[in-house]
Amino acid sequence: MMEAHDLNNLLDAYSQSRYDFDPKKLTKTEINSIKKLAREKRADYGIAPIGTNIFDYINLQEKNIYFEKQSFHNPDLDGMIIVLPKSRDIAFIILNSSQPLLNQIFATAHEYYHYLVDLEGLKKTPHVCSLSQLNEKSEQKASRFAAEFLLPDEALNVMVDDWLSRINKNRISDTNITDLTLLSHRLTIKYGLPLKAVLYRLFEEEHITEDKFQLLISNYDFIKGAFKESQRVYKREVNQLIANENPYIDEIMYEKMPKAFDQGYVSLDKLKWDADQLSLDKERLDVDTDITEDSDDEDDEYLMDLKKYLNSQLEDDS
Incomplete structure (x- = not known):
């Protein structure tokens, strides 16, 4: 049984508050390239959620990638990827097992991008990733890929349209903070994407204006706090995502x-x-x-x- 204070601590970590970067720093060409790569690599899933299946899916797609867990106490370290010398491109994605499963899912997609794009460089130097480094262009690209890989724009469009129908509104501009909060919770739970990253996806795909995006970010504590209430409806799903146990990795x-x-x-x-x-x-x-x-x-x-x-x-x- 999870104690209330443990739940609150996990939710604080789960919020992925360090998913802060400027989407405008990526050019249209760079974004289109990232979208294309994400679409190719999740082709077997179409627009269906990958979520916790990401570990098995990458293992099926990439025979040279293995996963390990390490309890790093540094909260800024989300994961790292190592391609060892003389290893025939075999890579280890090391995830911070102190982080909630939701963070580990995102970090996996983030490191996957580095494997796909930066393999030659990884052979010379291991890559340590932290969401606090998102001011770096390569890290922004990796995180944008992770967001696209976990929640592609086609899936987001379908979810937004479905949500508008459910709340009987024609346009997302007609929605209020409560409407968007509940939509964000549904996207997080269904697609395994951190809550703040979901808000960025709504903005990146132009479902909300920059003014509304800033309004949501300024009310992020409310949105995160309201997630605790969603546990009443999605108790099993929420508990799984915010716990740091990861039963999906076989440590090679x-x-x-x-x-x-x-x-x-x-x-x-x-x-x-x-x-x-x-x-x-x-x-x-x-x-x-x-x-x-x-x-x-x-x-x-x-x-x-x-x-x-x-x-x-x-x-x-x-």
């Missing part, structure tokens, strides 16, 4: 680390040390020999690089 490191040991690429001491650095459950590492024994086998560069990148982030958090 529990498979790859024992395989590296079995093939003689890493010693038992090194395997134990890497597991400690990555905060892995050593009981889940299925090796034939006790994990504390010594060995002089050659270190596995693949795991060494991953450990180095993750450990540097843990040091930054402390």
